[in-house]
Amino acid sequence: MPAAVGYPLKMTPDATRSRRDGPSFASFAVAVTLTAAAAFAGYQLRAVNNQLELQRSEIRQHEATTQELLAEVTRMRLEQSAQGKGAYALLEKLQTYAPMMSDARVTEPDYQNAKAEVDAILRAFEALGKEAGWEPVMARLQAADPRKDFDEVKWLLEVAVRLDLTAGKQLLKDVMLGLRLPNPRLRWFACRVMADRDINLTRKLMRQILLTESSRGINTDRAARYSMPIPDQAAYAVTGFHNFVTRYIQLDDPQTEDTLLQLLNRVEHDQITIQECVKELGRRQCKRAVKPIKNLYDNPPLAQQNPLFFGHVIDAIATIEGRDSIVWLESKLPTAATDVVAARIQKALDCVRAGKPVIPQVTPK
Numbered sequence: 001m002p003a004a005v006g007y008p009l010k011m012t013p014d015a016t017r018s019r020r021d022g023p024s025f026a027s028f029a030v031a032v033t034l035t036a037a038a039a040f041a042g043y044q045l046r047a048v049n050n051q052l053e054l055q056r057s058e059i060r061q062h063e064a065t066t067q068e069l070l071a072e073v074t075r076m077r078l079e080q081s082a083q084g085k086g087a088y089a090l091l092e093k094l095q096t097y098a099p100m101m102s103d104a105r106v107t108e109p110d111y112q113n114a115k116a117e118v119d120a121i122l123r124a125f126e127a128l129g130k131e132a133g134w135e136p137v138m139a140r141l142q143a144a145d146p147r148k149d150f151d152e153v154k155w156l157l158e159v160a161v162r163l164d165l166t167a168g169k170q171l172l173k174d175v176m177l178g179l180r181l182p183n184p185r186l187r188w189f190a191c192r193v194m195a196d197r198d199i200n201l202t203r204k205l206m207r208q209i210l211l212t213e214s215s216r217g218i219n220t221d222r223a224a225r226y227s228m229p230i231p232d233q234a235a236y237a238v239t240g241f242h243n244f245v246t247r248y249i250q251l252d253d254p255q256t257e258d259t260l261l262q263l264l265n266r267v268e269h270d271q272i273t274i275q276e277c278v279k280e281l282g283r284r285q286c287k288r289a290v291k292p293i294k295n296l297y298d299n300p301p302l303a304q305q306n307p308l309f310f311g312h313v314i315d316a317i318a319t320i321e322g323r324d325s326i327v328w329l330e331s332k333l334p335t336a337a338t339d340v341v342a343a344r345i346q347k348a349l350d351c352v353r354a355g356k357p358v359i360p361q362v363t364p365k
Contacts, residue, residue, distance in 0.1 A: 087128060087136035094121050094159075098151040118155060122162060130163045137163065146183035146234070153181060154189045161193060169197060176205050178231025184243070187235060191247050203253040210248055210259055214268040215241040241269070245276040257286050264292045271301040275309050279360070282316025290320055294328065307340040311361045314341075318348040318358045325352055 100106050100114035125133050137159055144153050157175065161168030174180040175190040195202040212222045217236050223229075237244065245263070249256065260277040263269060274296065281289035297313045300306065314332075318325045329349050336342035344361065351358045 087125070087133045090121050090124050090128070090133075091136060091140055093117065094155055095152055097121070098155050102151050122155070122158060125159045126162050128163075133159070133163050134167075141181065144181075146181040146186055150183065150185060154186060157186070157190055158193055161197060165197065169194065169201070172197075173201070173205065176202075176209070177229060178235025179229055182232035182235035184235060184237040184240060187237075188243050188247055195251060199251065203248075203251045203255075206244065206248040206251060207253060207255060207259050210244055210263060213237075213241070213244075214266065215239065215270045215273065216268050219268070242273040242276045245273055245280075249276070249280050257281065257284060257288070261286075261289060261292065264289070264296065267301075269301065271304050271306060271309055274301050275312050278312050278316050282312070282319045282360075285320050287320060290317065293317060293320075297332065305337045307338050307344075308361070310337065310341045311344045314344050314348050315358050315360045318352050319360075321352075323352050323355075 097114040097117040100110060101118060106114070125137075137156055141153065141156055141160075144156070146153055157168075157172060160171050171180065172190045172194040176187050176194065178187060191202060191206060194205075208226050208228055212218055212226060212228050213231075213236070215236075215238055217233070218228075218230060220230070245260075248259070253259070260281055263277050264274060264281075278289075278293055278296065281293065293313055293316050297310060297317075300309055314329070317328060321328075326349065329345050329352070333342060333345045333349070336345055348358050
């Protein structure tokens with residue numbers, strides 16, 4: 001008989017199980033489908049990445065081949081426009097164009113042309129190779145005057161390291177240490193070239209130079225401690241020793257702060273060298289530098305009352321200590337050596353009181 005009106009139909013156990021299990025089965029099916037789709041997408045992505053990497057590898061090979069062809073064609077062009085052949089023709093071209101890149105009287109178009117020619121000469125030497133290029137280059141370096149032929153010699157250092165990386169690095173090391181081609185400017189240039197090939201070795205060498213030399217020459221006791229050879233006297237940076245500091249800072253050595261802190265306490269260094277150390281330690285907000293930098297304000301190198309130096313000291317202290325520098329700055333304001341120094345102290349005070357960063361003064365070139 002049909003069920004009475006008003007009473008619910010009684011469900012059989014099979015029907016109840018089907019209604020309970022139906023959604024779970026559907027969810028499971030959806031999950032399986034999504035998993036399979038994700039796996040397929042991952043497989044496709046890997047396949048695409050592999051194909052892209054293969055294409056990149058092929059492009060790199062094509063680029064290398066193109067560069068080799070360009071270098072060879074460049075070498076042939078340069079040889080045809082010179083009286084000689086091979087390395088000697090390239091050396092002849094370098095002697096012509098290298099000085100033009102640093103001559104202020106050269107017009108901009110001529111400078112750009114000289115730059116393009118020097119780049120071409122470097123490529124051509126690479127195409128020529130060590131076997132044909134090394135001995136002529138070394139012979140020219142042997143005969144060159146590091147001072148008179150500076151513009152040519154610096155590019156020959158670049159040529160040497162391109163012809164033979166190992167021997168070229170040894171040459172650069174000797175130049176940096178002042179043992180070959182003694183000239184301060186060449187030492188700084190060799191640092192740049194070496195940094196492009198071996199940054200860790202460059203950091204080590206520059207660190208040792210800073211810790212053993214000054215504008216007065218080399219400290220033989222410290223040199224012996226680091227097993228450093230004694231440079232040729234012509235390699236000493238009697239003026240411009242601070243350039244060693246600026247180039248060292250550019251290397252981003254992990255030991256930069258330790259090295260510069262040591263220089264702050266060396267009485268043999270000139271004021272501008274110490275100034276470069278102060279500026280960098282301030283920029284790095286080195287807490288350990290606060291005490292020695294404050295001491296430099298009271299006892300500047302060589303007792304020189306240089307407002308520019310005092311300004312960098314003030315900026316460094318304000319940058320490192322922030323609001324904690326207020327008391328020190330206020331104590332120095334009444335006894336400022338000049339109105340310029342007083343104005344710099346007041347500007348630093350205004351910045352730290354307002355919670356603003358101190359804008360360092362610009363050092364005139």
